Amino acid sequence: MKQDMIVILDLGSTENTVIAREIRDMGVYSEIHPHDITVDQLNSLENVKGIILNGGENRIVDGAAVDIDPAIYQCGYPIMAIDHPSAQCSQILDKLPGAEVLKEFVFGQCKAEPNWNMKNFIEDQVELIKRQVGDRKVLLALSGGVDSSVVAALLLKAIGNQLVCVHVNHGLMRKNESESVVEVFQNQLHANLIYVDAVERFLGKLENVADPEEKRKIIGGEFIRVFEEEARKLDGIDFLGQGTIYPDIIESGTKTAKMVKSHHNVGGLPEDLQFELVEPLKQLFKDEVRACGVELGLPHNMVYRQPFPGPGLGVRCLGAITRDRLEAVRESDAILREEFAKAGLDKKVWQYFTVVPDFKSVGVKNNARCFEYMVIIRAVNTIDAMCATIERVDWDVLQTVTDRILKEVENVNRVCYDMSPKPPATIEFE
Numbered sequence: 001m002k003q004d005m006i007v008i009l010d011l012g013s014t015e016n017t018v019i020a021r022e023i024r025d026m027g028v029y030s031e032i033h034p035h036d037i038t039v040d041q042l043n044s045l046e047n048v049k050g051i052i053l054n055g056g057e058n059r060i061v062d063g064a065a066v067d068i069d070p071a072i073y074q075c076g077y078p079i080m081a082i083d084h085p086s087a088q089c090s091q092i093l094d095k096l097p098g099a100e101v102l103k104e105f106v107f108g109q110c111k112a113e114p115n116w117n118m119k120n121f122i123e124d125q126v127e128l129i130k131r132q133v134g135d136r137k138v139l140l141a142l143s144g145g146v147d148s149s150v151v152a153a154l155l156l157k158a159i160g161n162q163l164v165c166v167h168v169n170h171g172l173m174r175k176n177e178s179e180s181v182v183e184v185f186q187n188q189l190h191a192n193l194i195y196v197d198a199v200e201r202f203l204g205k206l207e208n209v210a211d212p213e214e215k216r217k218i219i220g221g222e223f224i225r226v227f228e229e230e231a232r233k234l235d236g237i238d239f240l241g242q243g244t245i246y247p248d249i250i251e252s253g254t255k256t257a258k259m260v261k262s263h264h265n266v267g268g269l270p271e272d273l274q275f276e277l278v279e280p281l282k283q284l285f286k287d288e289v290r291a292c293g294v295e296l297g298l299p300h301n302m303v304y305r306q307p308f309p310g311p312g313l314g315v316r317c318l319g320a321i322t323r324d325r326l327e328a329v330r331e332s333d334a335i336l337r338e339e340f341a342k343a344g345l346d347k348k349v350w351q352y353f354t355v356v357p358d359f360k361s362v363g364v365k366n367n368a369r370c371f372e373y374m375v376i377i378r379a380v381n382t383i384d385a386m387c388a389t390i391e392r393v394d395w396d397v398l399q400t401v402t403d404r405i406l407k408e409v410e411n412v413n414r415v416c417y418d419m420s421p422k423p424p425a426t427i428e429f430e
């Protein structure tokens with residue numbers, strides 16, 4: 001392995017990612033692991049230079065404080081403890097360390113080298129992927145979003161034509177999106193790509209399902225079924241590649257942190273899954289995934305495209321999905337993207353999309369009462385998707401988007417702008 005590592009053991013802190021980011025920003029790789037990691041698991045990690053025990057408000061689980069295996073103290077690593085501390089550590093703090101204290105621990109006590117960069121990360125991952133996969137084959141869920149595109153490029157680099165990409169059109173894609181996935185990956189990057197039209201199948205399964213978590217689980221579960229069916233048609237597929245990234249794992253809940261929402265590639269997996277997973281991006285934050293894509297040579301517009309959730313427009317057509325509202329989401333989203341691009345906002349705003357709730361409001365069209373849906377516009381900025389602020393969109397741009405939506409999108413008589421930051425609102429509505 002190229003890079004030194006500081007391991008953060010999560011003893012119930014909500015600030016694990018803050019510390020991991022700070023250490024990575026110093027140029028040293030850092031990974032977060034659960035408090036109950038065994039000595040064997042810890043020793044199987046390469047180039048560990050030190051450990052941070054990170055206690056906090058979620059440390060009490062089922063009435064008892066969680067703790068680490070005491071044998072870890074005998075492993076010889078420098079250990080810094082934050083909050084409920086043990087006397088066996090080299091350094092004990094009652095609050096998060098400041099930058100200087102952290103630096104002294106990482107470089108002074110642990111003697112870590114600042115060798116964390118994307119070039120080394122990719123070399124390490126290529127090595128790990130080759131080791132895991134051997135001469136077998138990986139099936140990859142290629143949605144065409146940033147995460148799955150980067151993981152596709154990484155897997156292509158590691159195992160070439162042992163990678164089989166499957167693009168499932170679940171009917172919840174943005175306008176013309178499936179077509180462009182085929183164009184870029186099949187025609188330009190020459191990846192092994194299978195296109196599956198599963199529109200009717202997904203919409204059928206989702207009929208009358210209003211609960212957001214149930215919708216996500218159905219979409220995630222159905223995804224895996226489609227892959228299994230495709231895999232059965234192929235020879236000897238043992239692995240499923242996934243573009244899981246770190247926020248997906250955190251927000252789906254850990255042993256000491258409550259679930260915010262299950263991400264389709266984490267919480268929605270069926271229990272009888274028949275593949276072993278390959279998830280080389282699962283320790284990366286979103287901005288790091290983009291840097292990885294650039295280093296892999298992916299086109300800038302693919303790497304810097306706005307993120308799109310796995311469940312697609314399904315979580316933006318709120319409540320039970322109906323075809324008329326789904327089309328309203330798709331059409332209004334296309335208008336918003338077109339107008340944002342014209343105004344140069346596509347390069348400035350991190351994520352922007354439209355949402356259609358499952359209720360109607362009264363309006364007037366052609367001098368007559370109408371009772372139709374509303375479109376909500378959301379535009380947010382963030383670095384790592386863990387928190388977000390809203391974009392102060394220029395009024396004229398909003399006006400143009402609104403006029404076009406009201407004129408061009410059927411069944412819509414009202415347009416609203418969402419002013420809520422994350423937290424308390426998540427970026428998506430469901």
Ligand code: XMP
Pocket residue numbers: 251261262263264265307308309310311351385422425426427428429
């Ligand atoms: P939230 O709504 O949790 O979204 O604030 C944070 C970021 O993640 C995207 N997102 C998802 N991505 N599968 C994904 O691959 C999902 O199930 C999913 N849900 C949300 C969201 O668009 C935002 O960029």
